Amino acid sequence: MNIICFDMEGVFTPEIWVNVAKKTGVSELTRTTRDEPDYDKLMQFRIALLKKHGIRLSDIQEVIGSLELLPGAREFFDWVRSQTQAIIVTDSFVEFAMPFIRKLGNPLVLCHNLVVSSDGMITGYHLRQEDPKRQVVKAFQLLKYTVIAIGDSYNDMGMIQQADHSIFYRPPDNVIRDYPDYPVTRTYDELKKRLSNMIGSE
Numbered sequence: 001m002n003i004i005c006f007d008m009e010g011v012f013t014p015e016i017w018v019n020v021a022k023k024t025g026v027s028e029l030t031r032t033t034r035d036e037p038d039y040d041k042l043m044q045f046r047i048a049l050l051k052k053h054g055i056r057l058s059d060i061q062e063v064i065g066s067l068e069l070l071p072g073a074r075e076f077f078d079w080v081r082s083q084t085q086a087i088i089v090t091d092s093f094v095e096f097a098m099p100f101i102r103k104l105g106n107p108l109v110l111c112h113n114l115v116v117s118s119d120g121m122i123t124g125y126h127l128r129q130e131d132p133k134r135q136v137v138k139a140f141q142l143l144k145y146t147v148i149a150i151g152d153s154y155n156d157m158g159m160i161q162q163a164d165h166s167i168f169y170r171p172p173d174n175v176i177r178d179y180p181d182y183p184v185t186r187t188y189d190e191l192k193k194r195l196s197n198m199i200g201s202e
């Protein structure tokens with residue numbers, strides 16, 4: 001039995017923080033997991049910037065509400081789910097991800113959650129567990145699934161290294177340079193072709 005673990009941002013949706021940066025004019029918020037491999041460092045940097053500029057959770061949710069899935073994402077994901085099991089494994093937060101998850105047809109999502117103060121400021125976050133993406137893959141392998149991982153960034157490397165098969169989808173050049181051993185795809189059609197072969201060969 002196969003299960004496919006998909007990253008969310010950069011694979012099915014635009015980068016949330018990049019769009020918050022655009023909307024708020026706080027350009028330092030464009031830094032993402034694509035640039036900073038240390039997730040906690042990145043989050044502490046973001047939380048400090050939000051505080052400095054008085055940006056609340058509701059401001060970010062408003063930006064998220066205005067964003068659509070990447071073109072073709074829903075059709076591609078519907079195809080995947082007609083072929084095999086698929087879930088979303090994201091380092092985003094339940095407070096951010098749900099509008100996108102609804103737009104993807106309500107798949108299972110494994111993500112983190114935010115700590116929010118009474119005045120609506122984001123003051124921290126809770127990781128669901130340490131090394132979360134790798135642990136998801138390990139858990140499904142314990143259940144005797146063959147796991148396929150799809151991601152685009154440094155924060156996906158745990159699941160990409162742990163999975164039985166892994167494919168990058170539109171990774172930036174620095175990720176390809178640092179991890180040259182994985183196949184790279186750039187369109188949903190390319191990804192569909194590779195997945196068809198993997199699922200078909202089971």
Ligand SMILES: [Mg+2]
Nearest residue numbers: 007009010152
């Ligand atoms: Mg991503």
